[in-house]
Amino acid sequence: MKQYHRNIVCLVVLMLLLSACSHSTPKATSLPEATSTKSSPTVISTPGHQGKSCLADLAIYPGAREEPQMRAELKDFVRQMETTAQTSGGEVAVYTTTDTPSKTVAFYRKNPPRGGWNRILALTSSKGGIIVWGKGNLSAQVFVAVHKQKTVILLGCSQKLGSAQGPKLPTYTKKNGLAANSVTSIAVAADGSVWFGTSSGLSHLKSGHWTTYTEDKGLPGNQISALATGTDGTLWVGTNFRGVAHFDGSSWRTYTKQDGLRHNKVSSIATAPDGTMWVGSCDVRGGISHFDGHGWKTYDKSNGLGDNCVNVIAVTSDGTVWAGTKRGISKFDGTKWTNYTTTNGLAGNKINAVAVAPNGAVWVGTDSGVSRFDGQAWKTYTPDDGLVAPKVHAVAVAPDGSLWFGTSGGVSHLKSGEWHNYTTRDGLPSNTVISIFAAPDGKVWVGTAFNGVAVIEPSE
Numbered sequence: 457m458k459q460y461h462r463n464i465v466c467l468v469v470l471m472l473l474l475s476a477c478s479h480s481t482p483k484a485t486s487l488p489e490a491t492s493t494k495s496s497p498t499v500i501s502t503p504g505h506q507g508k509s510c511l512a513d514l515a516i517y518p519g520a521r522e523e524p525q526m527r528a529e530l531k532d533f534v535r536q537m538e539t540t541a542q543t544s545g546g547e548v549a550v551y552t553t554t555d556t557p558s559k560t561v562a563f564y565r566k567n568p569p570r571g572g573w574n575r576i577l578a579l580t581s582s583k584g585g586i587i588v589w590g591k592g593n594l595s596a597q598v599f600v601a602v603h604k605q606k607t608v609i610l611l612g613c614s615q616k617l618g619s620a621q622g623p624k625l626p627t628y629t630k631k632n633g634l635a636a637n638s639v640t641s642i643a644v645a646a647d648g649s650v651w652f653g654t655s656s657g658l659s660h661l662k663s664g665h666w667t668t669y670t671e672d673k674g675l676p677g678n679q680i681s682a683l684a685t686g687t688d689g690t691l692w693v694g695t696n697f698r699g700v701a702h703f704d705g706s707s708w709r710t711y712t713k714q715d716g717l718r719h720n721k722v723s724s725i726a727t728a729p730d731g732t733m734w735v736g737s738c739d740v741r742g743g744i745s746h747f748d749g750h751g752w753k754t755y756d757k758s759n760g761l762g763d764n765c766v767n768v769i770a771v772t773s774d775g776t777v778w779a780g781t782k783r784g785i786s787k788f789d790g791t792k793w794t795n796y797t798t799t800n801g802l803a804g805n806k807i808n809a810v811a812v813a814p815n816g817a818v819w820v821g822t823d824s825g826v827s828r829f830d831g832q833a834w835k836t837y838t839p840d841d842g843l844v845a846p847k848v849h850a851v852a853v854a855p856d857g858s859l860w861f862g863t864s865g866g867v868s869h870l871k872s873g874e875w876h877n878y879t880t881r882d883g884l885p886s887n888t889v890i891s892i893f894a895a896p897d898g899k900v901w902v903g904t905a906f907n908g909v910a911v912i913e914p915s916e
Contacts, residue, residue: 520552554606579877583601625883722735772816781807852894
């Protein structure tokens with residue numbers, strides 16, 4: 457059976473959205489309960505289609521009216537839908553409503569098709585959007601846009617759209633010079649060169665040239681777990697069970713428990729505005745180590761830290777330290793620790809990532825979504841809000857203040873309240889993203905668990 461690339465459908469949808477942006481919509485009405493779809497003359501079925509209509513699983517938006525004439529007015533768009541549906545054994549129906557697109561989109565996000573459908577795509581905005589659910593080889597779609605001051609709803613069902621992958625994003629693997637395809641951490645230097653921590657060494661990409669460092673070249677260990685650049689431009693490298701190494705560009709200096717480090721199993725490194733370094737370790741005897749350039753000071757549960765398993769650390773512009781543990785997140789103001797868990801509003805207690813936005817908001821990635829702390833309260837975002845998958849491994853803040861999330865299901869970008877997701881359908885080499893870095897030049901470097909690193913260009 458012929459498969460259609462998702463970008464073809466998205467292109468058509470974008471054309472419709474662009475053509476409709478200049479039109480306004482009437483004031484939104486209240487949101488009634490969902491109603492079931494009924495067969496109608498607007499349903500476009502495959503000839504010879506047998507059995508129950510797959511549109512029966514889709515809820516008509518409350519107050520929506522069937523609009524046969526829309527098939528003529530939107531003929532180019534609907535024709536694409538018809539072609540996809542008819543060649544895939546599916547159907548399309550057209551409706552309109554006087555409610556705003558944002559409310560219509562919100563309705564469908566909260567009312568997925570019945571019968572075990574899982575959302576696989578959501579490209580939404582205040583002007584409309586696309587929502588796609590998947591179940592086996594089937595796909596159910598809702599397309600919402602504005603046309604002549606009406607909110608148009610196209611309900612569709614067919615073989616899964618986007619089953620064929622689009623063009624690959626630029627990707628680097630061992631074949632290109634990367635030390636290993638498991639990229640655990642990423643850091644961008646002041647000169648724009650990029651450092652990649654992998655499961656088998658440290659790789660440096662500068663002006664198209666690769667250099668790899670291993671134990672033979674000064675590293676204390678080849679399993680890299682964390683990277684951070686210092687305020688002086690030097691590189692700090694965390695290893696698994698071999699301590700932390702400092703590289704000044706020509707020589708290495710290693711710190712271990714013998715030097716005052718809390719634990720040799722390093723999980724995270726963060727640079728403070730004053731140039732000091734914070735190092736986390738995840739172990740029953742782990743905790744946090746602070747290096748002031750001369751010696752180490754350590755913190756653990758006995759000092760008020762939430763848990764000794766510290767997965768990630770971030771430092772704000774005023775020097776406040778945020779430490780994500782397997783039992784919540786801890787904040788250190790220089791004197792005392794304050795701990796937050798799900799009882800305080802966190803999405804989950806296992807913290808995998810922490811990042812601080814320019815406005816001071818703290819973003820925390822968990823196994824159950826991402827949470828934002830504004831200094832007073834926590835707000836959580838999950839796939840119901842647009843996040844591509846609930847398990848968030850990495851969080852990065854872009855120069856424009858937007859957020860990038862690396863998850864077990866791909867990459868999510870949150871900008872100005874709108875979500876855009878990237879998966880293998882959009883060119884990612886893998887949906888299991890374990891590290892991410894938003895560089896000053898706008899490039900977003902995406903590290904995967906087994907398939908190397910990809911780069912999302914500013915124009916993407």
